[in-house]
Amino acid sequence: MGWREMLVPADAVFEWIRPGMSVFLSTGAAEPRTLVKHLMKAHSAKLQDLELIQIVSFADAISLKNLQSQKFRLKTFFSGWVADESITAGHVDLIPCYLSRISELLEKRKVRVDIVFVQITPPDKDGYCSLGVSVDVARLAMEQANLVVGEINTRVPRTLGDTFVQISAFDMLVQSDEPPVYFERWPDEPVYDLIAANIEPLIEDQSCIAFSMGPLFESLGRALTGKRHLGVHSPFFSDALMDLVKSGAVTNRYKELFRRKSITSYACGTAELFQWLDQNPAVEFQPVDKVFDPLSIGRNPRFVAIISARSADITGRIALHTGLGNVASGPAEVLAFLNGAQISEGGYTVFGLPSRSRQGMANITTSIEGLKNRVDFREAVDYVVTEFGVASLKGLTLRERAQALIEIAHPDDRVGLIAAAKREAILYRDQIYLAESIRYFPSQINECHQFKGGVEIRFRPIRPSDEEEMRRLFYRFSDESVYYRYFSSLKAMPHTRMQTYVNVDWSDVMSIVGVAGKPGLGIIVAEARYLVNPDGRQAEIAFVVDEAYQSLGISTYLFKLLVRLARERGIKGFWADVLASNAAMMKVFHKGGLPVLTDMEDGVYHVTIPFDPVNDKGGAPCLSVNS
Known part of the structure; x- marks a missing residue:
């Protein structure tokens, strides 16, 4: 028959x-x-x-x-x-x-x-x-x-x-006399483009990723097209993921499970997606006992679970979306991929969300108690990303987590979060926060440069959450380096002193740190800053570079970067007091391509560096990342 x-x-x-x-x-x-x-x-x-x-x-x-x-x-x-x-x-x-x-x-x-x-x-x-x-x-x-x-x-x-x-x-x-269930693509939302731009540097070439549906993934599908040899092990296959595969960024070459194949259990999307999937050998559909199995997921090295979140509290707990539009982010589904990422060699989890909801409510809060679809396993939350940056939570204390998450909250929500965190004794009671300074924060400064020996350093503005990293940098210095920088024999850098250093008044200070290592996992190896004189025309400049990273050209790069930034703010020149024995610092100034005027007194050079009329191009922009 x-x-x-x-x-x-x-x-x-x-x-x-x-x-x-x-x-x-x-x-x-x-x-x-x-x-x-x-x-x-x-x-x-x-x-x-x-x-x-x-x-x-x-x-x-x-x-x-x-x-x-x-x-x-x-x-x-x-x-x-x-x-x-x-x-x-x-x-x-x-x-x-x-x-x-x-x-x-x-x-x-x-x-x-x-x-x-x-x-x-x-x-x-x-x-x-x-x-x-x-x-x-x-x-x-x-x-x-x-x-x-x-x-x-x-x-x-x-x-x-x-x-x-x-x-x-x-x-x-x-x-059947019915068409399949189709889903229209989510409209473009600029805030998700910014979130995706912050997530993009966290995804390394050869990573294996899990995708889903929604505006975050529409933006990510575009943001990740420059990657190489990505793998896909994803519960849902969407139009955005189709676009990413078609871009050539996905080859599945470095997966351990189902190599050279994108694996999924479900497809949800447009008629175009369904037509593209028809007899497509690049995509394999497998049962949920394979796709959602943490052990299977974890067999893929560098597995990254990317999850769209609804809210996060300042300790790192996550609330997932509920109701209409929530396709694949229930706690059980998410937990499978969280566990798989923890098992995977080099794997990690990334939660993306806007700093505020469409109704203007804060998405970074002091507590998510009372919200449904919670992920209470703070240990499984590696990165939280908003349009204002990346909070890398690995290895951080609750106090450090709170600082990192408050920094990526909406600027208008940060004062309230700081106050609430102090009341709950999560932050120190004397924690500084310069609310009026935030409008001067130079968020556009996200640059990278490769130095001698292939050492890549990323440069960004200093942040309050850098307190611990800056303390560690201080304690790596020799006594001589400390004296060159501070003109005194400091032996300790306690919280009370360091927090005043990392909480910058951006209206008259510029402070840039250099970070070595993978985005979100790097260590601070350099810091340079200038402090504007009361007349607004000149600024004092100072540098510190980790001794293990000296002689690579980092100080020269930072000097040129600060010159560029100072010029943009109308500053006419730098000055510094440099010990006569600090030949390395004087060499940096002379390599900057600007006039260096010196006046010696009591073994100290008073250095003046006017900007005009010398033309200096400064540093070159590169990847956009907050780390």
Whole structure:
């Protein structure tokens, strides 16, 4: 018998259903809409007290109104999308479970399946259908069920991987008269472009990434196109990820699991995405027990879990999105990828969010207590990123975390956060914060340069959270270096002294640090600053460079950078007092390409460096990063 002889009207399927049965529905964009819509409209007395099981429900055909009746009860493993409000209202049952362990529940019949409705492609010449854009546990559910019904949809892409099922595995077939569930692309939002620009330097070439859907990933899909040899191990495949693959940034060459293939369980997006996925050998669909398994994820080196967050508190706890638009960021789903990143060699997690919500409410807060979808495992949160920068939380104390997170909060929220953190004894009671200075903060200064021996140093403005790093730099100096810099034999740099140094009044001070190492993990190896004279025309200049990084040209680069920045602010020249024995500092000034006027008194050079009329081009901008 040919497969067309297996076709029946949707209503004919329901003759096999009895009250109390459990019906498994394929998930998300693969929801069998024709069967479900007919089921929702049917009035047969046999269609009572039915249990519908769906891994991820987008509630396209299963409406809240239907669920309020006594005919149907939906069980789901995911609390996102509109299922969230239905769960809260008591009309949907949530089964808390790691997605990688759902297969075990089915195999042991802890979750019983009597009937399966799945969306499939028409069979090929050898009788094989594809499960299309949703694999999850459909095949296993089919093996457990007494009745398997395939809804054939000619617009479903024939995807590759563990997706093929013989037509003989079906008892009945229904021809779909509905298009698949499509999702329009999110509109561009400038704030997410800024967040993505801050995330981009954190993603190294050859990393393996997990993507999802939403405005953050639309921006990231564009921001990461300059990367090389990325891998993809992602729960959801979206249009943004399609664009990233098409750009050539993704080769999957350095993955350990499914090398040279992008791996996913679900696709959600436009008709263009579905057409691109059709028989595309670069993308493989695998069941959730492989895609969501932390051990499988962790086999990929440099795995980066990128997660869109709703809110973060100043200790590093995260609240995820809820409700409509939340496709793939429930706690169980996120935890699988957090754990996978922790197992992965060189892996880490990145949470991105705007500093404020669309309603203007602060997204960086003192506490996320009371919010749903919380990630309370602060240990698993490596980076938090807003449009104002990157907070690298690895190895930081709660006090240091608070400082780092407050710095990437909205500027208008920082004073309140500082005050609240002091009340909670998270920050020191004497913590300085120069609120009026923030409008002068030179956020545009994000530069990098490669020095002798291939040493790359990134330069940015100093921040209050640099206090500990600056203290460590101080204690690495020899007594001679300390004396050259401070003109005294300092032996200690306690909090009370160092915090006044790193809390800069940007209206009359410019302070730039040089950072060596990977973004977010680097150490401060240099600092240069100038302090404007009361007349506003001249400024005193000073440098410190870690002794392990001297003679590379860092001081010369910093000098030229400060000259450029000073000129932009209308300053006419620098001055400094330099010990006569500090030949290295004098050499830096002479290499700067500007006149160096000196006056010696008591073994100290008083150096004056006028800017005009000498032309100096200063440093060259490079990567935009906050680290």
